[in-house]
Amino acid sequence: MALTGLDIFKQMPKTNCGDCGVPTCLAFAMKLAQGGAELEQCPHVSEEARAVLGEAATPPMRGVTVGMGENAFTVGEETVLFRHDKTFVNPCAIGASVDSGAGDAELDAMAAAAKAAAFERVQQHLACGFVAVRSTADAARFALAAARVGEASGLPLVLVSEDPEHMTAALDAVGTAHPLICAATADNADAMIALAQKHSCPLVIRAAGLAAVSELTEKAAAAGLKDLIIDSSPATSGVALRDQVFARRAALKGKFAALGYPVIAFPGELAKGDEMLEAVFAAVGVAKYASIIVLSGPEAWRMLPLLVLRQNIYTDPQRPMQAESKVYEIGAPGSDSPFFITTNFSLTYFIVSSEIEASKISARLGVVDSEGLSVLTAWAAGKFVPERIAKFVRDSGVAEVLSHRNVIIPGAVAQISGELDEELDGWNVVVGPYEAADIPAFMKARAG
Numbered sequence: 196m197a198l199t200g201l202d203i204f205k206q207m208p209k210t211n212c213g214d215c216g217v218p219t220c221l222a223f224a225m226k227l228a229q230g231g232a233e234l235e236q237c238p239h240v241s242e243e244a245r246a247v248l249g250e251a252a253t254p255p256m257r258g259v260t261v262g263m264g265e266n267a268f269t270v271g272e273e274t275v276l277f278r279h280d281k282t283f284v285n286p287c288a289i290g291a292s293v294d295s296g297a298g299d300a301e302l303d304a305m306a307a308a309a310k311a312a313a314f315e316r317v318q319q320h321l322a323c324g325f326v327a328v329r330s331t332a333d334a335a336r337f338a339l340a341a342a343r344v345g346e347a348s349g350l351p352l353v354l355v356s357e358d359p360e361h362m363t364a365a366l367d368a369v370g371t372a373h374p375l376i377c378a379a380t381a382d383n384a385d386a387m388i389a390l391a392q393k394h395s396c397p398l399v400i401r402a403a404g405l406a407a408v409s410e411l412t413e414k415a416a417a418a419g420l421k422d423l424i425i426d427s428s429p430a431t432s433g434v435a436l437r438d439q440v441f442a443r444r445a446a447l448k449g450k451f452a453a454l455g456y457p458v459i460a461f462p463g464e465l466a467k468g469d470e471m472l473e474a475v476f477a478a479v480g481v482a483k484y485a486s487i488i489v490l491s492g493p494e495a496w497r498m499l500p501l502l503v504l505r506q507n508i509y510t511d512p513q514r515p516m517q518a519e520s521k522v523y524e525i526g527a528p529g530s531d532s533p534f535f536i537t538t539n540f541s542l543t544y545f546i547v548s549s550e551i552e553a554s555k556i557s558a559r560l561g562v563v564d565s566e567g568l569s570v571l572t573a574w575a576a577g578k579f580v581p582e583r584i585a586k587f588v589r590d591s592g593v594a595e596v597l598s599h600r601n602v603i604i605p606g607a608v609a610q611i612s613g614e615l616d617e618e619l620d621g622w623n624v625v626v627g628p629y630e631a632a633d634i635p636a637f638m639k640a641r642a643g
């Protein structure tokens with residue numbers, strides 16, 4: 196049976212030294228019980244306690260890192276089945292594949308496209324996470340292609356081959372980049388496990404069905420390999436979804452360690468060349484519960500919708516998305532351009548800035564820190580009130596670049612205009628439209 200935080204706390208040193216990165220032993224015990232920490236993070240835990248806590252203190256899903264440096268990604272470490280229970284921890288990685296048998300020009304074009312598949316949305320950076328190279332020619336070509344694509348894209352690599360000889364060649368070329376080895380099967384497990392150990396790389400365990408997968412993960416774990424990814428080789432998207440849900444439930448609810456690893460998915464193989472179907476299968480994987488999704492290509496039309504879906508699912512529901520609090524320049528504003536004020540709820544910021552852009556009149560938009568609340572909610576909560584707005588305007592320095600002293604507030608909070616007038620000495624408070632959609636007409640009317 197899983198231990199509670201208090202059960203674990205009884206075994207801790209209770210010195211509250213903070214060396215684990217958590218201020219108290221109790222807080223650390225609670226985190227451990229929820230699977231958000233590992234026992235090894237406490238350097239002072241006794242051998243006796245270690246024996247008592249054992250596997251109960253191991254996170255139910257292993258975190259696995261692929262790649263090196265700033266583009267490396269970590270998947271896994273999830274502790275809940277549903278985002279609304281708490282939050283998901285590590286967004287799934289979405290990347291693209293290429294065959295090693297492709298010509299050099301095709302490899303270069305693919306690497307360039309993968310590198311270029313990066314987007315800014317709601318002030319977050321969304322990008323292709325890795326490049327998977329499939330061995331479709333000889334071992335030497337696999338090694339060359341992996342090195343070429345890895346260097347040109349700068350992205351983490353997934354090396355796809357079940358031939359140990361091919362994998363040996365590729366790892367000799369790119370092993371120091373900490374690629375994901377894909378895959379160990381019942382037939383090649385000993386050789387692939389040895390390669391993963393030799394190069395300290397994460398390894399995909401592939402078998403037909405979860406029972407066979409768990410036998411192989413136990414074998415790899417017994418050999419000392421912890422960084423594993425699983426692939427149950429589903430024949431259809433329905434089986435893929437079933438296996439992904441079952442594995443996640445078994446790990447989190449059943450504490451079944453042999454399936455406590457992130458899952459890799461190949462939606463293109465299931466879609467058999469139908470690109471729209473591939474996108475649908477990939478979307479299912481984003482929602483439940485593929486941690487690494489290998490697409491057939493890195494094109495923006497393929498990547499962007501899935502990255503946006505991922506962004507929506509992996510956004511922490513307990514923390515509203517916030518735009519940075521500052522004065523934004525929209526277009527090329529001069530000293531006489533309008534100056535708007537709004538809150539820092541991301542959606543509010545993007546709607547208002549889009550409408551200002553749509554007016555084709557340059558302006559400045561001051562985004563007040565309202566702790567991620569929208570205009571009316573922030574006003575009701577006391578986060579978008581005259582004192583706060585006035586302080587923001589004074590501290591922002593916007594007065595130094597403006598030749599006027601007009602500040603336009605949202606029409607939804609027209610009632611604060613008088614008080615804001617008093618707070619902002621020397622400024623003229625203008626009540627803007629209630630709806631952001633009316634901003635273009637409002638601006639044109641003022642300009643005309």
Ligand code: SF4
Binds near residue numbers: 207219236
């Ligand atoms: S490092 Fe160990 S002893 Fe120190 S606060 Fe954390 S759990 Fe307690």
